[in-house]
Amino acid sequence: MNIHEYQAKELFARFGVPVPAGCDATKEADFGPALEKLPEGAIVVKSQIHAGGRGKGTFTDGFKGGVKLAKTREEAVEYGRRMLGNTLVTHQTGPEGRKVQTIYFCEASDIEKEYYLAIVMDRATSRPVIIASTEGGVDIEKVAEESPEKITRAVIDPTLGLRPYQARNIAFGLGFRGEQVKQTVKLLDGLYRLFWEKDASLVEVNPLITTPAGDVLALDAKVGFDDNALFRHPDIVAYRDLNEEDPKEIEASKASLNYIALDGNIACMVNGAGLAMATMDIIKHYGGSPANFLDVGGGANAEQVTQAFNIILKDENVKGILVNIFGGIMKCDVIATGILEAAKAVHLDRPLVVRLEGTNVEEGKKLLEQSDLKIVSADTLADAARKIVELVSDK
Amino acid sequence: MSILVNKDTRLLVQGITGKAGSFHAQQCLEYGTNIVAGVTPGRGGERFEDKVPVFDTVATAVRETGANASVIFVPPAFAGDSILEAIDAGIELVVCITEGIPVRDMAEVKVKLEQSRTRLIGPNCPGIITPGQCKIGIMPGYIHKPGKVGVVSRSGTLTYEAVWQLTERGYGQSTCIGIGGDPISGTTHTDAIRLFNEDPDTEAMILIGEIGGTAEEEAAAYIKEHVKKPVAAFIAGTTAPPGRRMGHAGAIVSGGSGTAEAKIEAMNDAGIEVAETPSHMAEALLRVYKG
Numbered sequence: 070m071n072i073h074e075y076q077a078k079e080l081f082a083r084f085g086v087p088v089p090a091g092c093d094a095t096k097e098a099d100f101g102p103a104l105e106k107l108p109e110g111a112i113v114v115k116s117q118i119h120a121g122g123r124g125k126g127t128f129t130d131g132f133k134g135g136v137k138l139a140k141t142r143e144e145a146v147e148y149g150r151r152m153l154g155n156t157l158v159t160h161q162t163g164p165e166g167r168k169v170q171t172i173y174f175c176e177a178s179d180i181e182k183e184y185y186l187a188i189v190m191d192r193a194t195s196r197p198v199i200i201a202s203t204e205g206g207v208d209i210e211k212v213a214e215e216s217p218e219k220i221t222r223a224v225i226d227p228t229l230g231l232r233p234y235q236a237r238n239i240a241f242g243l244g245f246r247g248e249q250v251k252q253t254v255k256l257l258d259g260l261y262r263l264f265w266e267k268d269a270s271l272v273e274v275n276p277l278i279t280t281p282a283g284d285v286l287a288l289d290a291k292v293g294f295d296d297n298a299l300f301r302h303p304d305i306v307a308y309r310d311l312n313e314e315d316p317k318e319i320e321a322s323k324a325s326l327n328y329i330a331l332d333g334n335i336a337c338m339v340n341g342a343g344l345a346m347a348t349m350d351i352i353k354h355y356g357g358s359p360a361n362f363l364d365v366g367g368g369a370n371a372e373q374v375t376q377a378f379n380i381i382l383k384d385e386n387v388k389g390i391l392v393n394i395f396g397g398i399m400k401c402d403v404i405a406t407g408i409l410e411a412a413k414a415v416h417l418d419r420p421l422v423v424r425l426e427g428t429n430v431e432e433g434k435k436l437l438e439q440s441d442l443k444i445v446s447a448d449t450l451a452d453a454a455r456k457i458v459e460l461v462s463d464k
Numbered sequence: 465m466s467i468l469v470n471k472d473t474r475l476l477v478q479g480i481t482g483k484a485g486s487f488h489a490q491q492c493l494e495y496g497t498n499i500v501a502g503v504t505p506g507r508g509g510e511r512f513e514d515k516v517p518v519f520d521t522v523a524t525a526v527r528e529t530g531a532n533a534s535v536i537f538v539p540p541a542f543a544g545d546s547i548l549e550a551i552d553a554g555i556e557l558v559v560c561i562t563e564g565i566p567v568r569d570m571a572e573v574k575v576k577l578e579q580s581r582t583r584l585i586g587p588n589c590p591g592i593i594t595p596g597q598c599k600i601g602i603m604p605g606y607i608h609k610p611g612k613v614g615v616v617s618r619s620g621t622l623t624y625e626a627v628w629q630l631t632e633r634g635y636g637q638s639t640c641i642g643i644g645g646d647p648i649s650g651t652t653h654t655d656a657i658r659l660f661n662e663d664p665d666t667e668a669m670i671l672i673g674e675i676g677g678t679a680e681e682e683a684a685a686y687i688k689e690h691v692k693k694p695v696a697a698f699i700a701g702t703t704a705p706p707g708r709r710m711g712h713a714g715a716i717v718s719g720g721s722g723t724a725e726a727k728i729e730a731m732n733d734a735g736i737e738v739a740e741t742p743s744h745m746a747e748a749l750l751r752v753y754k755g
Contacts, residue, residue, distance in 0.1 A: 161707075190567050192677045195574040195648045227571040268568050296709075297540060298566035329708055342645060342712045343619020343674055346700040347742035350724075353703045354741050362710055395621045395628075396604075426628060428604060450625070451743035 070294045072308040073117040075173040077290035080267070084259035087252075088287050091175035093117065097153060100146045103174050111177035112139045114148040116157050118167040119313040121291075126159035128152070129166055135159065138177060145174060170312055178286060183276035184243055185209055186257075186287075188264045190271075190295075197225040197264060199257065201239045205276030231261040245285070252285040267305055268298030317380050324376040326365055333358030334388040335457055336381040338374070340365050340395060348393045351450055357458035360387045365394075371407035378415045389420040389461040391453055394427075401425040401433030409440050417442065420460040424453035466594035466639045467614070467659040467666070468557055468583070469533065473598045476501040476531035476555070478522065478538055478546045480512050485537030488561075488602050489516070492535075495599040501525040522546075522553040533557040535591065535600045543587060544569030551582045558650070559600050560587035570648040577650060584650025588712070590620035590642035601642065603627075611636015613749065614660035616653055617672035618645045618712065622700060622742060626670050629746030635755060638666040645712025647676070653683035661691050668694040668753040670745055671736070673727055675701030675710065680727040688734035696749035698739040699727045 075093040082088055092103035104112065116123055116135035123135035128151070135157045139145035149172040158166035183205030191198040201221045204212045212219055221242025223235040233254060240253035256277075264272045273291040280286060299306050311319060321328030327342065331349075335357045339345035342364045349359040361384065365377055381387060394404050408423060424447040425433045437444050445460070447453035475492070479485035480502025489512060493499055501519060502512045508520035519525035522534065534555045538546040543562040550558045551573075565587050577584055585592055591601015595608035607624055609631045617623040623642050630637060638660070643651050653671060660666040669691075673680035680699060687695055702724040704710050731738050739748035 190571065190647065192647045192679075195571055197571070226575060227568070228575050265568065268566055270567065295567045297564045298568060300541060301566075329705075329710065331703075331705060339621075341619060341621030342710060343617065343622035343672070343700050344625060344742070346674060346704060346710050347619075347622055347625075347698070349703040350700060351741045351743060359703055362704070362708075395624050427607070427624070449743050451741055454741075454743075 071119045076308045077292040084263040086259040089176045089178050093173045095171050100149050104142050112145040113175045113177050115173040116152045116169040117171035120161040122159035126157045129156040179280050181279045181281050185275050186277045187273040199223040268295045270295045329362040333360045334386050336360045336387045336390045338363050338377050339393045351454040355454045355458045371410050374407040375411035378411045389457050391457040392423045396427035400429040402429045405433035405436040422453050422457040467663050469594050469598040471597040473533050474500045474531045476534045478503045478536045492599050495605040497598050500529040501531050522549045526553045536560040540564035547573050551580045559585045559591050563588040586644040588646045589644030592641045594639045609636035612667040614638050614666040614669040615640040616656035626745040653679050654686045671697040673699045676722040681730040684730040684734040694753040696737040697731045698745050699724045
């Protein structure tokens with residue numbers, strides 16, 4: 070789960086990580102009171118959406134920049150007004166963009182130099198890793214490739230936590246001296262406790278800055294959380310913003326289905342994540358284009374299959390459906406019954422190809438053949454993919 | 465004719481009285497797996513299906529029954545603790561089926577695992593089976609057939625797909641391992657490939673991978689260096705959009721790494737026969753392995 074920058078900064082502050090003063094507002098009437106909470110001086114006005122590249126983004130009405138520097142309060146209010154309710158397109162949002170529903174006003178900081186700092190769970194070592202770079206405000210993957218010497222890393226033993234010497238290594242690696250080292254050690258301690266205690270999958274500060282006065286400060290904040298651990302963090306779940314999610318995906322998650330919307334026209338319904346991905350691949354291999362990823366799980370019942378059909382059919386781009394079930398523990402005749410019930414319940418109006426394999430497969434196929442619904446049965450995954458691609462291209 | 469598990473494996477089931485645990489323990493018993501004990505805290509002294517003794521703790525179960533392998537069907541919030549309990553009791557092989565364990569819990573487990581003699585398979589996996597001898601997990605037993613092909617995969621149903629393609633063509637399997645779809649897991653593709661390579665009765669292998677991480681690339685490098693036996697592979701996720709988690713917690717393409725293309729290239733470079741679609745996994749192997 071991802072959260073907004075203003076929420077991440079709230080968490081930063083709670084864990085003692087210094088951030089510029091800021092205040093969020095969701096309606097124009099709140100702009101004034103929000104700005105009053107900030108100290109004198111210039112204001113940065115920031116659109117809150119779950120996507121990067123906001124500063125370089127453009128709104129659908131032509132207004133440029135999702136992050137703006139305002140010299141006066143009046144200017145800040147004007148920028149906020151242009152952004153709120155407007156749709157911001159960045160290189161990460163796709164062409165449809167995201168509607169801005171919250172504005173975050175921050176005190177503008179004087180920047181001496183920008184740095185990069187992140188904590189991630191590293192798959193290679195199975196441990197949290199701190200990554201710091203003297204190149205801030207830029208793409209870390211690019212720095213890693215072009216000038217790896219600018220990057221300092223620390224691998225954390227999760228049973229010991231971040232040790233002071235590791236924090237010092239990072240601070241010295243960034244070229245800090247004296248008071249800045251002390252500040253960075255404290256900042257890292259807070260970031261690591263946040264990462265660990267709140268089950269984050271990523272904590273990223275890009276940029277981390279030093280000010281002319283010599284202070285170290287988190288200018289931006291990005292935090293992602295491990296979905297599997299949300300059950301123990303009701304405070305984090307409260308940060309969830311449903312506006313940032315696809316309504317079809319929200320509905321699917323309520324029905325315990327794993328659904329991701331894509332932009333093709335052949336919907337698929339599969340049991341098992343690996344097989345679901347492979348089914349998308351084989352549709353593409355035979356010249357089609359998958360409309361979604363959908364894993365109904367190992368023990369899907371008729372009700373879930375009906376829900377799955379409902380979600381799939383809401384996508385107007387869908388011209389046909391491929392159901393691919395490898396029935397192991399769940400028997401094929403039971404699945405076939407579920408498919409028939411669901412297809413009737415949703416008044417299925419588009420071509421459906423079903424490939425069943427596994428326990429009681431013959432009984433399952435017979436049930437599908439005997440029904441008065443137009444269901445095309447397939448023997449292998451390749452056969453199924455070819456058939457649905459053909460049916461969809463005939464339409 | 466196998467790796468890690470065989471007819472002599474003495475299995476303990478953690479969470480044997482739960483819904484999933486009892487159902488799958490029953491299925492494993494029917495397949496012929498030697499289940500010697502179950503563990504559910506607070507239910508010690510009972511018997512599962514009138515024969516398998518249930519204990520309160522893994523340590524007692526091991527002491528009383530000599531169990532040397534464990535399978536875990538415990539809800540995600542408590543599964544990390546169950547793995548630690550099994551490691552502490554000195555169990556050699558732990559198979560964790562549970563899906564949805566917090567990564568933080570697994571990071572702690574992993575440290576403990578590295579300091580122990582326990583091998584963990586999973587979590588979030590279908591388990592391991594040596595056809596005709598021992599089934600530990602949730603895979604349908606009947607699709608398998610004893611034989612000489614080793615199968616390793618992150619995905620459950622995609623493994624069944626490969627196994628079924630082999631069995632239908634008359635080729636049996638030595639052992640099939642589902643290593644699981646999580647970012648932190650006990651056994652890697654490379655671990656499984658090494659074991660198959662050292663097993664005199666495994667003649668060929670199918671490796672099934674998916675997007676995310678670099679485990680497949682590492683396995684390809686190992687195969688290039690050490691493996692003479694024929695290997696076929698399939699990588700799922702060519703069509704997956706970057707940055708999205710495709711069902712499995714570990715299946716995500718981030719920052720241009722973990723792509724299917726990079727993995728397929730590594731496989732080709734290692735001389736592995738790559739299946740063009742998931743429907744052609746057995747065919748790909750049979751292009752390089754005649755049995």
